[in-house]
Amino acid sequence: METLLHAKREADKAKQEGTREDLRMDVDSSARNSASKETIFDAGSQGKAIKRGGIDKAWQKGVLALLVMVLGVVVLWPLLTLFVRAFWDEQGHFAGLSNFIAYFSTPSLVQSFTNTLYISCMTTILAVALAFLFAYALTRTRMKGKAWFRSIALLPLFAPTMMHGIGLTYLFGNQGLITTGIFGLLPFSWDMELYGATGIVLAEIVYVFPQAYLILAVSLAFADYRLYEAADTLGARGWRKFWTVTIPGVKYGLISSAFVSFTLSFTDFGAPKVVGGQYSVLATDVYKQVIGQQNMTMGATVGLLLIAPALLAFVVDRIVQRKQNAAVTSKSLPYQIKENKLRDTLFFLYCLGVTSLLLLLMGAVVLASFIKVWPYNLTFTLGHYDFSQAAGAGMETLYNSVKIALWTAGIGTVFTFVAAYVLEKMQVWNRLRQAGYFLSVLPLALPGLVIGLAYIFFFNNPANPLHSMYGTIWILVLANVVHFFSVAFITATTALKKLDPEFEAAAESMGIPQYKTFWRVTVPLCLPAIIEMAVYFFINAMVTISAVVFLYAADFKLASVAIVNMDDAGDVAPAAAMSVLIVVINIIARGCAEWISFLLKKRTNKWQER
């Protein structure tokens, strides 16, 4: 998710620059652009045979149409199938709202709806507050150790959400380190009664904290210092400056991070599964309805309820981004951090506290994975890493996950980049391009569970020619690619927008075919973004549970699914061990990406140095 926010904001910047550039462009070229998008060349006027220009455009139109069709089939169609299921009954009769009425007249289901709302509200309030302070510390103070704090804050992104739950279990669960006062070593102990709402909220906070932090850090970094100088000259100080300048300046970031936090915690499946106990939420309900009771209709109904906040967030985010564009101008000055020892010390202590807790949580999982029987036999063992005894499916689940993640990264990156290129550079059929763009950002609003569910309905239909994909690894790869498509797409679009729009024309005027320009110029120049996309796909495919939990085949289990199964069966230590392995692999993947980017930078620097 890290790139999500980066990419979005980068996209904003690019948009801004874009508009500025547009203004500079003379009417000539803007007319030319809008025209090449819209007009169909009038071949009849000259009565000539086939035009070369016509062929080129026809080719571009074909590629564009194909892309939009593919996006329609993998994004829109499954979603529509899900909609249909929610409004029809099991026998295939139109049921109107009766499924929803049935839902809201079942007390236990209504209970989980209000439960989910409670969880999400609590998570949002707490996580945004914590993340705001953390982001403020990292952008607006001169404390030491910022890079260190930042990397630890982002650590949860490398882990499946189940791991946060498992960590909490080892700290605050019945046999937890804190609950028992370090196994009775301390004179006091504290039982916070973890299982239920408390545990879920805590786990969700850990899960959404890095995401909220990233959004807020970008907002806080983009302040216009002139406003602070103006406030200073007008004699405003302290809190007044904070409420009149700082908060309004980041309000869109606050809204955005609040929605992201709400949506993520509203739809998360992993944490409630591990620390939820008897406390039911929508995500676990969907799972129970579909996997447990095979009640597809009710599953679809709950699935639609899951989309609601995400769709709302999607719309709000679009509006917010548009507004944010206007907020920072090219004339804005960067924020100057003044000297203030007390402030730096306080924020340092705060960040130290937050990161210590995060490390403690993840450390507990690592520790537990090496201990024989927590808490009775505290001797070191590697036994939990031998998964053959555990209720999961053994070490091959991890290989499967890596395999899926690699395929997702490979296919996802190529497909996403090509899609972004086509939508950016095929200047034909403007309406269709816009439709394609919409389909490309739509997955942002789709929770993984909904994608998984929609894919069951869509692919598990014998009438569907793509039915043969069902139950293979390819449906998992496809679900992951679609699930994480939007963020990678925005990253690619942003990178492409930075390129000189005259490259293609220049190459064409020299007689170089477009694919060659793409290969020799566009791809090399976009390599940093491409690597970023690939590692984003990889890491998310490693940790995700929500979409794949519905789609994996019995003989092809994934590591994240294995964690859930092992934890369910009481094999918590092997579940912890598996989580640790996922984190380690993700850190290695990120490390490789950083290393490659570093090498690339060395090369691209050569393009710049005088």
Place this chain on the structure above:
Amino acid sequence: MTQSYLSIQGVSKRFGLYTALEHVSFAISQHEFICLLGPSGCGKSTLLRILAGLEQPTTGRIELHGQDITTRPPAERGTAMMFQSYALFPNLTVAENVAFGLREKKWTRTAIKEKVAEVLAMVDLEQAGGKYPAQLSGGQQQRVALARAIALAPDVLLLDEPLSALDAKVRQKLRREIRRLHEETGMTTIMVTHDQDEALTMADKIVVMDHGEVVQIGTPEDVYNRPGSPFVADFIGAINFFEGTRFVGHLPDANALLAIRPEHVRLLDHETECGIPAVVESVEFRGSFYRLFLQVQDEQEATIPLRLTIDLPAASAQRMRVKRDQKVLLELPLEKLLVFERDAWKGAG
């Protein structure tokens, strides 16, 4: 010299409802340096892109050497284009950039190498072949882009606002550079610009465009001294417009619109009867000359609704010690007056 080496015949271009070019026709001789000049949105860039084959005209045809090239692909029509942003590929070296188009033509390695060295020498960048574009200054990048276009040895070289991204000093230098290159190679060149100075100093012939139409074609002296319409007069150089039967006795058309360039108005040194009285409203020092803004008066020294701008050589201005509120006498030399029909006025100024 063959007449109409390149001829543009009734070219129109419509983008949806918007008409970018309306029936544009003109011909160009070989070895000529043509400037397409006009304000933003006049269609000059669109015309250049049509000549390059990057756009197709809605109607009309283009002939080169008497052959119809309207529908030929960009690389096969004997044109080469240099782009406003240069569009140099930042990941390729200067030499690779120049060679990029040649490779596509399946030249041999050595032939490419020689050609690259040759064109880089032409633009004084022999040493820069191994560098990347970002390592060069703006002016050097511009010359690389030029070399890349020339390398294809086109019949017609197309330049899209080639100097607009450079600062004033470099621009002056590169004007002469491009002109020199043109004279050395004898390549027919068409340059788009919105800068009248650039057009006046560089072109053999200027094609003035407005609202998608060609409004005048002629040598720089032609379009400056004998503008065909108030628009051209106003767009190229500074000019005063006025209705002036009051000052000029015998006009063919009483309703005519008169115009005169600031440097053609004469300030009379000594009291004469035929001078037009005026008061200096403000003075701008422009280095080699002074620009005066005058309020004209009638014989009774009452203000009348006419203001004139005049340029005075620095030496005479200093001799006459012009300053604000000073009273002066003007003369409008008849031979320098431009006369337009009243209806010809549209949107100038």
